[in-house]
Amino acid sequence: MRAHRQYLLGRAIRRRRRLHPIVNRTRQIGRGDILLFMTLRNEKPRLAYFLDYYRRLGVQHFLVVDNDSDDGSGEYLAGQPDISVWSTRASYKDSRFGMDWMNYLLRRHGSGHWCLTVDPDEFLVYPHCDTRPLRALTDWLDASTIKSFSAMLLDMYPKGQITEQPYVEGQNPFEIACWFDPANYAIRKNGEFGNLWIQGGPRGRVFFPEDPQNAPALNKIPLVRWERSYAYASSTHMLLPRSLNLVYDEDGGEKASGCLLHAKFLSTFVAKSAEELDRQQHYADSQEYRAYHSALKDDIDLWCDQSRRFDDWRQLEDLGLISKGNWA
């Protein structure tokens, strides 16, 4: 495991040359600031709402890798006062789906900070997020000597065919994609890394019912008090050293956890999935995108009569998707 971690860090450091700084404002980062790390490609329409959302939660600096966007995302980000941007034309697949870049930036700029590593379509929700800023959570985690915070991916979808309601730039995506599966999640423990594998949700239900082993993993640990020696092993699903993956209690108790609302299934998704399929740059030969694309040709509706409409974090807490733990 130690060797594996060093291999991951070695890859990350070697691939740093492929990152070209566009705007480096990392000098602005103050002690104890909360940082957000992300890789993106052609996500311009989402960015305004995304940045606004996380600024309001209390993220103080964004570190973004722009993987060859041609829709103006890079320029837009470079124009923001609290964002540092790197660009790369290197292969997403060859950089372990962006994780080499993230690991390098985390190691270089994230040490000693609470770091949130998310995609541009993931929105963090945690207990009390309507009344307490992210800083309250990280202070509490610090006081409890907790180093990593679990937030599983909760796939959100609209009612009706996903092309029906077009997404407008800057709009809250959850005005459209406001439905989710309340209890359709299968959990297994990964003995090697000690993390939980969570699969299911609407993607498991609609795209992978006969082949659930290959359904995308929903477990994520996006918020970590970073140290130089840490590394994400596979997306943000699991980390090394392994102790960071123990975000769950095994004696019956509940640890605090949140979730990432996943605004993937919007009208923009159809074009995106066709493009991603063409690029062949995704996990497991883009199997996931292949499944989406074949299903979407028939314009599938992810909604079912057991779907729930999203209200707030309390609803997710009652359903048992997230937990307050002992953060009362």
Add this chain to the structure above:
Amino acid sequence: MTMAVAGGRQVKLGVVMLCHNELALAARMVRTWVTGGAAVSVHVDARTPDAEVAGMQAALADQRDVVFCRRRPCEWGMFGMVDATQEAAAMLLDRFEHVTHVLLVSGSCLPLRPIADLVAFLQRHPQRDFLESVTAVDVGWTVGGLNEERFTLRFPFSFRHRRWLFDNYVDLQRRLRVRRRIPEGIVPHLGSQWWCLTRGTLTAILTDPRRPEFDRYFQRVWVPDESYFQTLARRHSVNIESRSLTLAKFDDQGKPYIFYEDHRQMLEESGCFIARKIWPHATGLYDYFPRPAGVAPSAAEPQPARIGRLINRAVARRNLGRPGLYMQSRFPRQDCENGKTAAPYAVLYGFSDMFPGFQEWLQARVDADVHGHLLAPDEVEFAGGAQVGPGALPNSAALRDLDPKGFLANLIRASNRTQIWQFSPRDRQNLNWFMATDPNARLFVITGAWALPLYQSGMPFDDVRRIAAILQRKETDMLAVLQSVWLKARVHSWNLADFSARPAAALQTVVQRLGGEPAQAADPPAIRDLTGIGRFFQRLRNAGLRPQNMGDFAVEEPPQKAGPT
């Protein structure tokens, strides 16, 4: 200055404040106390950067009723905290001769009520020491920590920074049965660190002729700030009210609860004098508290019960969790679940083999979701043939088999109605132990009923015999689980012969136990034809397979037409 007059002597409050960080806030709190009429003696941890301390001193330079004492290093759990308190208290008593009561607070303690209220409260019992103090032997006061051993072992190593040494040294002492001698004349007591003592008691503790001996002893006691004053006050005071005036709750890791802006109303209603800890950035709370003094100070008792409940609930959530919940931050090991499932459910084994239309029949008679064979190998048979069941669980068997336990727990937790389903040896058997060890499970079992569909299948006898052997093996395995000493489910069991002799009575029992009206069970559903079953069992026996769980059937002559060939 706030003075309250009663019983001859006026109460004058002195405050000892211990701080180590967030000094700007601490300075603000000092001002609050001084404005309320108290004299304050401040101790700042020696490890805090000097520049910050200088800033705080400058900010309070205009205050005549504030003194800063010599700085000592305060490592959590070590004697430094007591040392600092002694230092600051001695200075307070020395500089402010009219102080009658000394209150110990930290920089992150926030007075909720007007300080005049606290003075009025103390004035009601001017001779009383408010200090939580319980004997270490009798009561487990501490949460999750050492009790008596705090006093009988030595603790030279820091718990926070040298955890390995700490743990192993404790272990070693336990193994060697080392016990320290407790100084004569004191009985170890424990209690909250935050107290309010009268001048008399505090002076007696600080000027005790045996103080060097006690100090030496407490230097190696663990977390002496929760025992030094609590123990020695017992030696000098006869008027101890064993409770703290500061609302300071701890979770089971010994970590204080932190209050945020959304606790504002609850804190106000609690009527507590002082609360800790407050999140330093909860500016709303700092702006709102302490409440402005009313016309007349109120000496009303604090009512912390509601906050106590909130915190107890949080502790229970962290330690016990919600029964039947398996999620990203709660994934209990087997038999550590504190409730394997969230609600009662019922499993009907063999009924659908006996009565082909049983599911629909039962659905009409009970207020519950009656599913088909949820654990069938090829498809999850939800009630009404639904594609998607409760909680948006799909009817895909592959997805269910990824995490069968989670599937069941999700199904039961996600629906408000009781879940009932059919079961047979043809289904997946991998949840038998789970159900049998779950007190929420109610199992109704007809053993041997699996043979009926087989008997009427019309398949070649060789195949029938082979399948019968497999199904019987599975049933025997399941019955072994149900007969184990770990059984927690409630099981009602019949064999095929008993059940078929009086099916109506047995069905009445089932319907009644499931909360239905037994009278409605008077018309049982169509039962499979049992004619010639005795002969069938005899044929199996002749083929070397002994039917085990069917009960006794007479071996009639084979009927002319029916039966497998």
